[in-house]
Amino acid sequence: MLERHELDTFLTLCEELHFGRTAERLRVSTSRVSQTVRALERRIGVPLFDRTSRRVALSPAGRALRDDLRPHWEAIGEAVARAVEAGKGFTGELRVCFTEPQHGLLLAGAAELFGERHPECAVLLREARPDEVLTLLRDGTAEIAMAQKGREAGGEAERERGTASGAVLVSEARFLAVPVGHPFARRDALRCADLEGAALLTASALTTPEALTQVGAGTGVLPVGASTRRYHTRPDVAYVHIADAPPVETHLLWRTDSATARLRAFAEAAQDLVGGHR
Numbered sequence: 001m002l003e004r005h006e007l008d009t010f011l012t013l014c015e016e017l018h019f020g021r022t023a024e025r026l027r028v029s030t031s032r033v034s035q036t037v038r039a040l041e042r043r044i045g046v047p048l049f050d051r052t053s054r055r056v057a058l059s060p061a062g063r064a065l066r067d068d069l070r071p072h073w074e075a076i077g078e079a080v081a082r083a084v085e086a087g088k089g090f091t092g093e094l095r096v097c098f099t100e101p102q103h104g105l106l107l108a109g110a111a112e113l114f115g116e117r118h119p120e121c122a123v124l125l126r127e128a129r130p131d132e133v134l135t136l137l138r139d140g141t142a143e144i145a146m147a148q149k150g151r152e153a154g155g156e157a158e159r160e161r162g163t164a165s166g167a168v169l170v171s172e173a174r175f176l177a178v179p180v181g182h183p184f185a186r187r188d189a190l191r192c193a194d195l196e197g198a199a200l201l202t203a204s205a206l207t208t209p210e211a212l213t214q215v216g217a218g219t220g221v222l223p224v225g226a227s228t229r230r231y232h233t234r235p236d237v238a239y240v241h242i243a244d245a246p247p248v249e250t251h252l253l254w255r256t257d258s259a260t261a262r263l264r265a266f267a268e269a270a271q272d273l274v275g276g277h278r
Contacts, residue, residue: 002040009036010048011073014066015162017056074162077257090118090262097128097142100208102227103250106169107146110270117269121262131204137163137255144254144263146270148225164259166252166267169274172226174245177215177237184221185238192244195221212237224248 013022013033023030041048048062058066096111098104104125111123128136128145136142146169176195178184184194199220201211208228215222216236225248229239252267 006036006040007069007073009033010040011066011070013037013049013056014058014062014070017058019056074256078259081258081260090121090265092262093122093124094144094262094266095124095126095142096144096146096266097126097133097136098146099128099130099133099148100227100250101127101231103146103170106273107270110266110273113273114266114269118262118265123266129205129207133253134163137253140258143258143260144252144266146250146252149249149251162256163253164256166254167271168249168251169270170225170227170250171247174242174248175224175226175229175239176242177212177222177224177228177239179216179218179221180236180238181218182221182238184240187240189241189243192242195242208232225250 009022009026012025013019016022016025019030019033023033026033037049044061044065046061047059048065050057050059094114096107098107104127107123107125111125114121114123126142128142130147133142133145133147137145149165149168176184176190184190201214201220201222206214208224209232211222212232212234214220216234223242223245224239252270254263254267
């Protein structure tokens with residue numbers, strides 16, 4: 001039987017693939033992490049990680065063990081979280097972050113509906129940059145976040161590492177923000193093939209106003225959702241529809257080990273709000 005600290009150390013190292021970061025997350029020494037992993041490997045009888053001076057990677061046996069253990073470990077965490085929530089109810093504060101002002105308005109409406117259903121729990125909203133979202137969720141500064149799919153730093157790989165997402169709340173047409181003097185600005189619509197060779201900005205480390213300032217200055221062009229045109233009208237930026245691009249989708253994110261009853265109730269309120277159900 002594996003001890004809890006062994007499971008915690010093993011699965012955290014599977015996510016981080018770095019002994020120092022694993023030690024920081026678990027708040028133990030790096031040597032303690034190394035000792036725990038070595039003891040676990042001796043007990044199982046095979047190496048679980050391939051280590052060099054430059055990198056740490058899962059061995060085939062380690063990958064198989066991770067895949068077998070992770071769903072059960074997450075289920076245990078969720079069960080404990082549900083038990084804790086059942087004991088304390090919906091009291092306290094629910095911390096929610098968002099990356100766009102239009103998201104903030106939607107979340108404010110969801111908070112109002114949630115408050116009608118659970119007046120004993122307050123909702124605190126805060127704005128964040130896209131690249132801050134996963135960090136805020138990991139360290140508990142935020143319990144749930146609303147962000148565009150793929151724009152939060154880390155994308156799919158990060159979401160596989162302990163972060164779950166809810167249903168799409170907003171789906172909107174994709175536009176390209178360009179300087180007003182750009183040749184694209186004179187066109188009614190673009191196609192994805194037109195963007196080949198264009199200087200596309202990666203805006204995860206910027207707020208939308210910061211990214212649009214770079215667009216206006218001629219640094220590059222920026223794919224955005226249709227609502228950006230309404231919330232960020234600028235004299236130096238034009239928006240052109242990308243006719244064959246997939247929609248920009250926005251959803252809620254949260255840590256899989258903190259899917260509490262009040263978090264699920266807030267996600268349900270947001271879904272009911274966009275669906276017109278109160």
